[in-house]
Structure formats: structure tokens, C-alpha cells
Amino acid sequence: MNKSSTVNFSLKALPLAIAMALPSYAFAADTTSDQKIAQLEQQVKALQKQQTASISERFKFNGFMSMAYVTADNNSGYLDTSTSANFTDESKLGFQGSFAVTDNTQAVMQLMMRGENDWDVEAEWAYVSHRFDSGLQARGGKLRLPLFMYSDYLDVGYAQPFARPPEEVYDAVPFTSFTGGDLSYDVEFDDSTLTMQAFGGQSSDSDSNFELDFDNILGANISWTDEIWTLRVVYGQATLNGAIFNIVKIPVNDPVTGLPIEIDAKVPLLKLNDDKATFTGVGASYDNGKLLAVAEWTRVEVEGQYTDSDAGYITVGYRLGAFTPYATAAYYESQDDDQRQVVDQESAMMAALFNGQRTSYSGGVRWDALDNMAVKFDITYAHDFGDTSGGFDSNLMQEYDDVLVYTIKFDVVF
Template sequence: MKKAFIMLPLAVACASQFVMAATTDSQRLAQLEQQLAILQEASAYDSLSDRMSINGFFTGKVGVASNDAGYNGYDKDADFSEGSKLGLQGTFALTEQTNIVAQLVARGNDDWSTEMEWAFLSHDFDNGFTARFGRLRVPLYMYSDYLEVGYAQPWASPPSELYSIVPLTSFDGVDVIYDFDMSDVAVTLQASYGHADRDTGEKLGEVDYKDILGASASFSYENWVFRTTYYQTTLDTTKDGQIPQFFNDEQSYFAGVGLSYDDGSLLAIAEFAVSDVEGNYADTESGYITLGYRISDFTPYVTYAFLETTDDSERNPAYKPSFDWKRNAYSIGTRYDISSNLALKADVTYATDFGDTSGGLEPNLDGVQNQINDDTLVYTLSFDAVF
């Protein structure tokens, strides 16, 4: 009995140590599990960040004109919103070959409201083909893929004589791109199909671009790039503007060619296009040529551009003031690369030779549809950044 009494404290002590050891192991296990969860979560975050990339662009622009003709949206009052924009583009890699791409753009001339310019799923096959589905860019011009990114363009503003002919920048649909090499020539072929609904302004209202179908081809050799494109669609008014039911399943097409040369110093770009729309809307021929030369961080350039409608004699006289167009534009400007992602551009453009038309400028018509100005001078300053 005494012996048992003597052993009791030892047993209690051993039991206490066992309980303490068990508690310590439990706590250590819980700590290890917590650390493992933190590591797994951090690994998941690292993996997510590796699969996602976000970049953006910004253009801050101010312009003023010698009169109120409305060239590039400018009049006699300095405008800081026309042409200014902010964009964000995100790419998320679902797999090594499949990506989701989205681009949001907010424009100053639209009260900085945000629009989804791109939103598509892209899959790269192993044989040079890429398929994309969703909201895509309409690839009409040499700079279509960089139409929103001012930093990627040599000008303060792309020549509107060509780049404003089609009031549509994106569509909902599918395209297929095929890249391959033909000897020393890099070839890119692209075919697209889809549709778009767009508000084209107060005059024409909302328009449905049905069955957008077309293709483009680009050929790159050393410092040269040649590009050609053809697209067609059917136009139908879905909500009337000032002109009721202006489009009623009218067929239209756009065909263009472009050529550029860039050896790091000399820069030369030229594009030409024809557009045709059934009915009373303007059929056009338009184009431009730009020559520039890089001197250190500066790239001075000159541009000549033209626009002319080709169906004036066929148009209903009631629509002639709005859709008879003619003008020539002469620009001189320079680009200064502040850093690897910042550029400052200055441009002076003289638009003239309107003939007896508005020059294709809607503000240049008075209340009885007569021409107000037969030329205009526009000054533009642009700050472009990518990040």
C-alpha cells in the first residue's frame, strides 16, 4: 500500500509528461498543416500570376482647329477629350496553347465610358494555325491590331481619310490565323466570320452588320511588309436615326492594300482602299503615304492623304450633301521617344480641296446642307504610353 502510494506521484508525473507530449505533437501537426496550407495557397497564387499578364496603354491628346469644319473631331476650341483613351488588356493562360484575352477601352470623347473592345478565346495548334472565338478586331488596315495603341503608331492620329471610312472596329465571331514561312518570306493568312451591331450616329442610327466575311494576307521580307485585305457584309438599319431605314439589307465590301518599309532609320508606309455600299451611302477611294526618318529619339514625318467618293452621279440629290466627299490632307509632324514606353507627338494637318462637298465632315454643313468651309488647319499634341 505504501509502495503503491510512493509510486503514485511518479505515475502522475509520467502521465502528465505523456499528455504534454501528446499536446505538443498535436500542436506541431496543426502548425505543419497550417504551414502546408499557406505554402499551397502561395503556390497557387504564384501559379495564377504566372498564367496571367496585364498590360495597358494611355493616350492623352489635345487638338484645336482654325475653324469649325470638324476635321478629326476638332474645332476652334481646344479639345482634350477627343482622341484621349485608356486601355487595359489581360491574358490568362488556360493551358500552354489556350488563352483568354480581354481588352477594355475607355474613351474621352465618350465621357470615358468603358467598352469591351476584345474578348476572345484563342487556341494555338502545333501546325501554325490559331483559332479565336469571341469579340475580335476587324483586320482592315495595316495598323488594325494597334488601332487603339497610339504608342505603336508613328502619327499623332492615323490618317482619317482611310482609317475612318469603316465606322466599325470589332465584331463578334470567329477567325483563323495561319503563320508559315515561304523561303525567306514570313506569311500570315487570316480569315474571319461574324456580325456586329453598332450605333453609327444620329444621322444613320443603329446598324446591323450581318455576315461579316473576309480574309487578309501579310507578307514580310527583311524590312518590307506587304498586306492585302477584302471584307464584305450586309447592312441593315435596326433603329432609325435622322434618316429612317437608311440601310435595308444593302451589300457592301472593303478592299485594301498596304506596303511598308522600315530599316530602323527610314520609315515609309502607304495604304490604298476602295469601299462600295449599295444605295445612297458613299462609295470611296482613299489612301495615304507617310515618310519618316529617325534621328536619335526624334522621328519627323510627312503624310499626304486623300479621300473621294466615286458614285456622286448615282446618288439621290437629297443625300448628296451628306455623302458626296472629297478632300486632300497634308501633314507634318514629329515623334519624340521620351523613354522605351513613352512618346510625345506633335502634328499640323492642312485639309483642303473639298470641291463643292463638305469634305466628308458632317459639322461642315449648315442647316440647309451647304458647305461652310472649303479647308481647315488642325494642330494636335499627343502623349502616348504603354505599361
């Protein structure tokens, strides 16, 4: 029996113990005994109520939701869009709860349901944190990978000025969470704060085209802010194991009808065996309450033929009451195309999958319709694919060399 259960049992049993301790003749002789017992019972109930209130005060709960309508003028696959209306892929619902175990220790869990994953429930965060008297904070469990300016609230669209973080930068790393731990420490100056964070662990990710394990994740970032300016630098590394697949159509006969059909088969195109990957990023933002500007630049390098890439963006916005018009320019470019010379069909497929470049421009407006709800309208134009697919699996034949994407999105916190 734990300490809490022992206290509850003792409080509930107190009136009975008092009654047993009193002589039986006292109840008959002194009518005030019933009044005393009633007073004690009231005190017990008051203590129980205080204990329940104390537990509820230690628990905090909040949530967020995004619902989006997205469509494009062609089927290039940019942002996973097509000419069909899509209400699913960028829609999500999240719940986050934290419990203060002690004044310095808390447990946190964030549950996510994403439309692109058929609304299956998954734990994006699940960790325990403790802040030592020295100010050092340690966390362990499932954590968000802290590579980008918006990593901590990547799924909370309401906390972002644009409809979505630029794909060119934020899609360079195929996973967002890892299992492991981190240490962070804040250095307080007169009017600013310097935060240092180190992290390590492992993760994995897969889809129809790849199955990858990210082992020996290690990294650190440093950020400085005076609540108007924020500057940030990050470095991370990991070893990659797994495979990249090519999906091919294989003709077979239907076992029931005997008619010829085609089935999809995954053929390994590239295998990775303890290949080292590194990530470097710098970022800066300015926000004085009216003018907003944010920029990030990243470089990803992987041993072997897997893509090395550079990416960056800059966003500028201006708040006009409840409206914030914004504009973004971004780019993505693979840096090691010369390692994938086309000499046969297999090398041609490698080049088609891993070579990519594009430039995108976004214009939109955020409308803070309610205190806890923002409506965003966005148009994004991507072009300058060069002699590549633009980085889209559905455009490997280079059928498209530009694309327009239209978005209407509702972001809510509660």
C-alpha cells in the same frame, strides 16, 4: 466544387487529417510529433504558395493612355475639330488583361474608356483563343476588325509613328470591332513569315445620323513580313441594314412657357435592307530601324446610293535619336456621285451627305521622351474639296474649302 477548390481544401485539411490519424498517446509520449506536424504544415504552406505563384504567372496585365490637345482654324468639322480647344475626343485610357487557361488557350479582355464617349467603360476585345498542335489559331468573342495595317493596335497611339492614322482611310468604315470569330495560320520561311487569317461575324454602330447593322461579315487577309518589309492584302464583305437620318429643326411651343422653340428630329433619308458592302485594301511598310515608310489604299463599295469611295495615304519618317520627323499625304474621294443627281431638295441633301473629296498633308514629329511615353506634334492641312463638303457633316453648306488642324498628343504604355 471545381478542381482548384478541391486541391486547396485538401491541402488545408491535411494537418487535421494527420492529427486525427495519430494515436492520442503518441502526442504525450513522443515530443517529436509536434515537430513532424509543424514540418508538414510548412510543406502545405509551400505547396499553397507554389500554386498561387503559378496562377499569378498565368495572368498578364498592361495598359495604355493617350491625352491630346486638338484645335483647328475653322469649324469645318475635319477630324471632329473646331476653333475651340478640344482635350477630349482623342483622349483615351485602356486596360488589357490575358489569362493563360492552358499552355495553348488564353482568355483576353481589353476595356476602353474614351473621352468622346464620356469615359464610359466598354469592352473593345473579349475573346478566347486556342492554338492547335498544327499551328492553327482559333479565336471567338468580340474581336478587332482586321481591315487595316494598324487595326490590332488602333487605340494604342504609342505603337503608331504619327499622331493618328490618316482619317481619309481609317474613317471609311464606321466600326472597329465585331462579334464572331477568326482563324489564322502562320507559314514560317527561312527569314520571313506568311500569315493567313479568315474572319466572320456581325456588328452594329449608330450616332445621331445613322443606325446600321453589319450582318454576315466575312473576310480574309494575307500578310508577309521579314521584319523590315511588310506586305498585306485584305478583302471583306457584309450586308447592311438600317437607316441614314437627316436632322431637321421643327418649331414647337415650349410646354412650360408656351414660347416658340425648335427641337431636333431625325428624318429617315436613306434606308438599307440587306445591301451588300465590300471592302478591298492593300498595304505595305518598310522599317529598317531608321527609315520608316508605310502606305495603304482602300476601296469601299455599297449597293444603292450609299457612298462608294477610294482612299489612300503614304507616310515617310526618319528616326534621329529620340526624334522621328514624319510627313503624310492622303486622299479620299467618293466614286459614285453620278448616282446622286440633284433634282429636288431630298436628292440635294443626299448629294451633300454622300459626295465628298479631299486631299490632306500632315507634318509632325514624334519625340520618345521616355521609354514608355511619346509626345507628338502634328499639323494637318486638308483642301481640294471640289464642289463637295469635303466629307464633313458640319460643312454641308460648303462654307469651308480648306482647314488646318493642330495637335499635341501624349501616348503612354504601362
